[in-house]
Amino acid sequence: MDTAFETYLVTQENLSAGRSTDSIVTDAVAGGVDAVQVREKHRSAADQLAVAHRVREQTAGTDTAFIVNDRVDVAAAADADGVHLGQDDLPVGAARDQLGADAVVGCSVSTVEEAEAAEAAGADYLGVGTVYETGSKADAGEATGIDTVAAITDAVDIPAVGIGGVTPARASDVVAAGADGVAVITAITEADDPEAATRELASAVAEGKRRREQSRVEGQA
Secondary structure, eight states: OOOOOSEEEEOOGGGSTTOOHHHHHHHHHHTTOSEEEEOOTTSOHHHHHHHHHHHHHHHTTSSOEEEEESOHHHHHHTTOSEEEEOTTSSOHHHHHHHHOTTSEEEEEESSHHHHHHHHHHTOSEEEEOOOSOOSSOTTOOSOOOHHHHHHHHHHOSSOEEEESSOOHHHHHHHHHTTOSEEEESHHHHTSSSHHHHHHHHHHHHHHHHHHHHHHHHHHHO
16 A cells, blocks of 8 residues: 555544544545544544444545554454554554554654654654644644654655644645645644545645655756
């Protein structure tokens, strides 16, 4: 599976303007989102699994990857495409041992050292951040900024998405700095039209890639 995700939705039902995760995912998939990560930490393991099963049904037969946050057991039980791990979660290698060689394993990083370690451990992609200040995640930590995105993506060869406070207005800058795409929560979940917001995000990513290529060409001139 191609893990150079350009648009990546992280779910959180209590930040979805009163709508269900099912509804948000349906709209995001219709908008062409590349990956959906089920992240419902405020819910029980049983509820997380129930959501994961429904998201598996919603993404089956589409081009959208289905990832579970942290919970390798939930990912396995729901037949997810993979899992996304934080620095304090199960190690990348251990998760792959449990999910299999074909599973997608992503890892959150905020420094070059963490990124290099995740790549060496066999991660398929990185979530880099928190890029900007965000209120969506209580454990997000301080913003690392665009320069960290550039430093990390220069240091590794695996794909990376920038996450944390990313909006359509900021997505172009994140990608121009070196990220393959962006991961968001409220930019989609709280949008009046999640499908349109997903498409807007994709357009911003495309603009960021255009800017990055233009900068590369100008640097060679």
